[in-house]
Amino acid sequence: MLELIQTGLGGLLMGLGALTLSQCIMIILGCVLLYLGIKKDCEPLLLVPIGFGAILVNIPLGGMMADGGLFKEFYNMGVINEVFPCLIFVGIGAMTDFSPLLENPKILLLGAAGQFGIFLTLMLALLLGFDLMDATAIGIIGACDGPTSIYVTSKYAPHLLGAVSVAAYSYMALVPIIQPPIMRLLTTKKEKVIRMEYPERSVSPTLKIVFPIAVTVLTCLLAPMGTPLMGTLMLGNLMKDCGVVSRLTKSAENELANIVTLLLGLSIGATMEAGAFLKGQTILILCLGFVAICLDTVAGVLFGKLMCVLSKGKVNPLVGAAGISAYPMAARVVQLEGRRWDPNNWLLMHAMGANTGGQVGSIMAAAIILSVLKGMGVA
Amino acid sequence: MDKITYGAVITVVGMGGTLLGLYLIVCFVQLAKRVFPYREAEKNDERGSSCSN
Numbered sequence: 001m002l003e004l005i006q007t008g009l010g011g012l013l014m015g016l017g018a019l020t021l022s023q024c025i026m027i028i029l030g031c032v033l034l035y036l037g038i039k040k041d042c043e044p045l046l047l048v049p050i051g052f053g054a055i056l057v058n059i060p061l062g063g064m065m066a067d068g069g070l071f072k073e074f075y076n077m078g079v080i081n082e083v084f085p086c087l088i089f090v091g092i093g094a095m096t097d098f099s100p101l102l103e104n105p106k107i108l109l110l111g112a113a114g115q116f117g118i119f120l121t122l123m124l125a126l127l128l129g130f131d132l133m134d135a136t137a138i139g140i141i142g143a144c145d146g147p148t149s150i151y152v153t154s155k156y157a158p159h160l161l162g163a164v165s166v167a168a169y170s171y172m173a174l175v176p177i178i179q180p181p182i183m184r185l186l187t188t189k190k191e192k193v194i195r196m197e198y199p200e201r202s203v204s205p206t207l208k209i210v211f212p213i214a215v216t217v218l219t220c221l222l223a224p225m226g227t228p229l230m231g232t233l234m235l236g237n238l239m240k241d242c243g244v245v246s247r248l249t250k251s252a253e254n255e256l257a258n259i260v261t262l263l264l265g266l267s268i269g270a271t272m273e274a275g276a277f278l279k280g281q282t283i284l285i286l287c288l289g290f291v292a293i294c295l296d297t298v299a300g301v302l303f304g305k306l307m308c309v310l311s312k313g314k315v316n317p318l319v320g321a322a323g324i325s326a327y328p329m330a331a332r333v334v335q336l337e338g339r340r341w342d343p344n345n346w347l348l349m350h351a352m353g354a355n356t357g358g359q360v361g362s363i364m365a366a367a368i369i370l371s372v373l374k375g376m377g378v379a
Numbered sequence: 380m381d382k383i384t385y386g387a388v389i390t391v392v393g394m395g396g397t398l399l400g401l402y403l404i405v406c407f408v409q410l411a412k413r414v415f416p417y418r419e420a421e422k423n424d425e426r427g428s429s430c431s432n
Contacts, residue, residue, distance in 0.1 A: 105408035112398040119390040126386040135386065206415040207408075214407055222400050361401055368396040372389050 018060035022274035029277075030054035030269070033166070042173035046146065046265045050166065053269015064270060071270035074263050079154050079161070084264040085147035086232040091257025092147070092359070093236020094249045096327070098211060100353035102203040106307070107319065107350060111357025113303030114323025115365040117142035117295030121288055122369075128284065132378060133157050136369060138285055141168050142292030143362035144175070145325035150264070151229060152366050156379060162271035163282045167289030172326045178290070179297050179333050183321050186301045191308060192341040194316040196350050208241040219364055225374055226367020233363060296324050300354075322351040325362040331355040 033051030037044040057064045057071060064071040078084035101108055122139030130138060137157035140149050141164055149168040153161050171178065184192075212234035220227040239249045271277075304320025318338055322330040331351035338347040373379040380388075 102408055102412075105405045105412075108401050108405050108408075109398070112394075112401040115397050116394055119393045123383075123386050123390055126382055132382045132385050135382075136389070201417045204412075204415040204417045207411050210411055210415065211408065214411070215404055218403055218407060219400055222403070223396065357401065360404070361397055364400045365393060365397045368393050368400070369389060372392050372396075376385065376388070378385060 015060050015062075020060070020274065022278050023058040023060060025278060026058040026272060026274045027055050030058070030272070036170070036173070043169045045261050046169050046268075047173075049262055049265025050169070050269040050272075053266040054162075054272040055269075057270045057273050065273060071266060074267045075270055078260070078263055079150065079267045080158065082151050082154055082228065084260050084267065085151040085154075086228045087256060087260045088147045088264065089229060089232040090236040090239075090252045091260070092327075093212070093233040093238075094240045094253040095257075096233075096237055096240075096356055096359065097352075098208070098237065098356050099203050100349045101356045102207060102211060103199050103201075104350060104353050107315075107353040108357035108360070109307070110300055110303055110320050110323035110354040111359070111361030112323070112364075113320060114296050114300040114325075114354075114358045115143065115361045116299035117292040117297075118362075118365050118369075120295045120299075121292035124291065125288055128288075132373075134160060136373065137164050138288050139292065140164070140366060140369070141171065141285075141289035142296050143325055143366060144168070144172055144293060144296060144330075145359070145362040145366075146172065148229060148325070148362050148366045150268070152370065155370070156373075158271075159276060160285065162268060162273075162277050163285040164289070165268040166272070167286050170286075171289055171293045172329070175293070175324070175326045175329045176333050176336075178293055179321050179330065180337055182294060182297045183301055183318055183334075183337050186298065187305070187317050189341065191305065191317050192338070193345060194308065194313060195342070195345050196314065196316055196319070196347060198346075198349065205241070205243075209238065212238040212241070215360065219360075219367065223364065223367035223371040225370035226363055229363045230360075230367060233359070293324070297321050300324065316345075316347055316350070319347055319350050319354050322354040322358065323361065324355070324358045327355045327359055328352060330358065 030051045033047045036042040037047030063069045118139045121142050122135050125135035125138045133156040137153040137160050140152045146168050149164055153164045216234040219230050236252050239245050300320035300323040301317050304317035307315040308317050318334050322334045324330050334351035335348040338345045
């Protein structure tokens with residue numbers, strides 16, 4: 001009888017006995033992510049489920065990522081087959097207003113420059129010894145776009161999913177801290193105070209409907225491997241602007257986006273098992289992700305300066321920093337930075353245009369990478 | 380080809396392709412704005428529909 005009680009008590013302490021130091025570190029890291037999300041308001045919708053997922057997956061004998069485990073099922077159901085990132089894009093598309101971009105379409109080019117960090121970081125990762133697939137996944141952090149990063153990484157380097165996702169979402173939240181010093185460094189006082197004109201005309205509702213259809217056809221023909229990403233983003237946007245499926249639009253931007261965000265966050269947290277995450281490589285990936293976002297900002301502002309010269313001073317180069325996908329945070333940063341130097345300067349709508357251009361640009365860049373790799377027979 | 384060459388190809392084609400792709404969209408939007416110009420009536424329609432909702 002006593003022996004039976006001892007065995008039973010032993011079963012209760014099994015988890016504690018199996019706990020390793022690396023699992024303890026990961027549980028603490030999960031708590032840090034929760035702290036950033038809850039107390040610092042850094043991307044809480046994702047960091048809270050990711051942080052809690054990281055804690056749960058590192059509980060010894062919990063079996064969350066074992067075959068048939070809860071997180072393994074989420075992961076197989078939506079991450080490994082890329083369903084979750086695409087569903088999130090339907091929601092993002094339903095929330096995005098492309099009107100500022102359509103008012104001033106040339107600003108879209110800033111969304112291309114804002115992606116150059118992806119490619120420069122990819123090269124940097126290759127030079128540091130990563131293989132091509134891993135370097136591609138690391139470079140894509142520079143898209144500043146969580147679903148795109150997850151989509152590409154789950155396709156080419158699923159073992160890096162935890163590090164890449166945490167880097168992508170953490171740096172997106174840190175955009176207001178990362179971008180301003182670079183913007184100040186690269187622009188002169190005269191450039192910072194340039195006021196940009198607002199066109200009086202508005203955009204035709206018909207154009208708003210035609211835009212997502214045309215962009216889908218155009219970009220998907222150019223880079224077909226990005227069809228799931230661009231297609232779902234533009235589907236969401238078409239639903240919003242066509243005005244006849246308001247029930248679907250509301251579901252996409254609320255219930256669908258919320259449920260998928262929760263499942264995606266938990267699935268990413270589930271990839272943060274101590275054995276897979278606690279490596280020197282992870283630190284390197286986090287550093288390269290930071291470099292990627294800095295390079296995006298540098299390229300965006302420099303391209304903004306070029307547009308300023310070509311337009312004879314009609315474009316404020318600060319707007320170039322909004323050519324990344326972190327929407328609408330990057331646009332807000334530009335607005336705040338512009339008003340810092342001229343309190344009556346309103347750059348927000350132009351920055352929103354560049355920011356939505358960055359969303360399209362990041363998907364375009366990812367689509368081109370996927371298509372080029374496929375074309376070269378590498379993937 | 381070694382991986383650095385692959386990387387260089389992806390970088391050049393990727394940066395050029397992204398710029399080209401977005402430039403094509405700019406051209407399309409500028410053309411479409413002429414085909415579907417903004418009319419005051421459409422603005423009124425829009426306001427009307429939003430009021431009825």
